[in-house]
Every structure is written in C-alpha cells, then in structure tokens.
Amino acid sequence: MKVEIKSMPTLRLFCMRVVGPYSLIGDRFPILAQKVEEEQIPAQGWLAPFYDDPSTTPAEQLRSDVAVLVPLDWDGNVGSNPEPVDGEFHIKAFPATDYVVGTYIGPYENLPAAWQEFMSEIPRFQRKLSPIGCFEMYMNHPGMVPPEELWTDLYFAVEPAE
Numbered sequence: 001m002k003v004e005i006k007s008m009p010t011l012r013l014f015c016m017r018v019v020g021p022y023s024l025i026g027d028r029f030p031i032l033a034q035k036v037e038e039e040q041i042p043a044q045g046w047l048a049p050f051y052d053d054p055s056t057t058p059a060e061q062l063r064s065d066v067a068v069l070v071p072l073d074w075d076g077n078v079g080s081n082p083e084p085v086d087g088e089f090h091i092k093a094f095p096a097t098d099y100v101v102g103t104y105i106g107p108y109e110n111l112p113a114a115w116q117e118f119m120s121e122i123p124r125f126q127r128k129l130s131p132i133g134c135f136e137m138y139m140n141h142p143g144m145v146p147p148e149e150l151w152t153d154l155y156f157a158v159e160p161a162e
Contacts, residue, residue, distance in 0.1 A: 001114065003102040003121040005158070011094040012072050013049070014041055015065035019086040022050060026108065028066045035089065036068055041076060043068035049092065049135040065092065067135075094157070097132060100125055102154040107147035111136070118154045125158065132157035 016032045018024050025048050036043050051063040070076070076091065084090045102118035104111065122129070139151035 001102050001104060001117055001121070003100060003118065005098055005125055005127075006101045007098050008094075008096060008155075010072060010096045012070050012074065013047060013065070013067040013092045013094070014043075014070050014074075014076055015049070015067040015084075015090050015092050017084040017086055017088050017090065018064045018066060019060075020062060021059040022054060022062055022064055025064055025066050032066045032068065039076070041068060042070055042074055044071070045069035046138045046141070047135050048138075049094075049133060051133055065090075067092065094132060094135075097130060097157050098127070098159075099155045100127065100158050104152045104154060105149065107150060108142075108152070111152065114152070115154060119156075122156065122158070126161050127158035128161050130157035130159045 014036070016028060016035070018028050029046070035041070045068065047065075047067045047069060049065045049067060052061070054062060100118075100122050102114070102121065104114040104118070106114070134154070134156040137153045137155060139153060140149070142150065145151075
C-alpha cells in the first residue's frame with residue numbers, strides 16, 4: 001500500500017448519517033445517490049467519514065456518514081445538525097489540514113484489513129492522529145470496474161507530534 005502525507009483544503013460534504021456497523025455504509029450509498037440525483041446536488045466525489053473507533057465502541061453505536069463532496073459555496077436546503085440521527089441528511093465540513101493517505105486497490109470486503117495495514121504505517125510519519133478523524137474516498141465504483149480494481153483512498157487527519 002502506498003502511504004504518504006497530503007495537505008488537503010477544506011472539504012464540504014453533503015451527508016447521510018449511518019449509525020451501526022461500518023459495513024452498513026454500502027447499503028446506504030444507493031439512497032444517497034438517489035437523493036443526489038433527485039435534488040441535482042453537484043457531487044464532486046464520494047466519501048465515507050468514520051467518527052468512532054470500532055475497537056472501543058459497540059458496533060450498534062458506531063457513527064459514520066455516506067457523503068458526496070460538494071463545492072464550498074454550495075448551500076443545499078439541509079441542516080447542519082452537529083449530531084444527526086440515523087438516516088438524516090446534513091452538511092459537514094472538514095477543515096484544511098494534513099492527512100496521512102493510503103491507496104488501497106481491491107474489493108471492499110478487504111477494507112478492514114487495509115485499514116489495519118494503513119494504521120500500522122502512520123507512526124513512521126512522526127505525527128499524532130487529529131480529532132478531525134478519518135474517511136474513505138472512492139476513486140471509482142463497482143459499476144465502473146471489477147472488484148479487484150476498486151480504488152479507495154484512506155485518509156486520517158494528523159497533527160505535528162509534540
């Protein structure tokens with residue numbers, strides 16, 4: 001897996017909250033895609049932010065989103081609830097910061113192992129994990145390529161080590 005540091009600009013997302021095992025996100029993307037199409041939301045990329053550590057949070061309480069990247073000036077008619085409930089649409093922003101980014105190529109069912117490998121690489125950058133958190137960015141999708149060619153970038157925000 002290729003792993004590097006990238007400085008990223010502010011990201012603005014149109015999201016749908018998912019509460020429960022992280023494996024649920026795959027079933028929620030079609031719902032988001034329908035909303036994006038119906039509302040003509042200017043989607044510029046597809047992501048899944050994750051907010052809880054699955055090693056310390058019960059699976060039924062894990063919080064994540066399925067999301068599309070939208071222009072910074074897009075102001076959809078949707079709330080920005082800081083704690084949305086399951087299935088609620090909302091706007092989320094990630095501030096400009098540095099991320100450790102890993103590139104994974106392969107089927108989605110192997111993403112948990114890819115995350116383990118990715119997380120083991122982060123210490124070599126001598127940075128600490130930021131509370132901003134992490135997300136997956138999907139560079140293609142199953143309708144475009146076979147499972148072994150799916151390209152997912154893993155992002156985790158980092159700060160300088162103290």
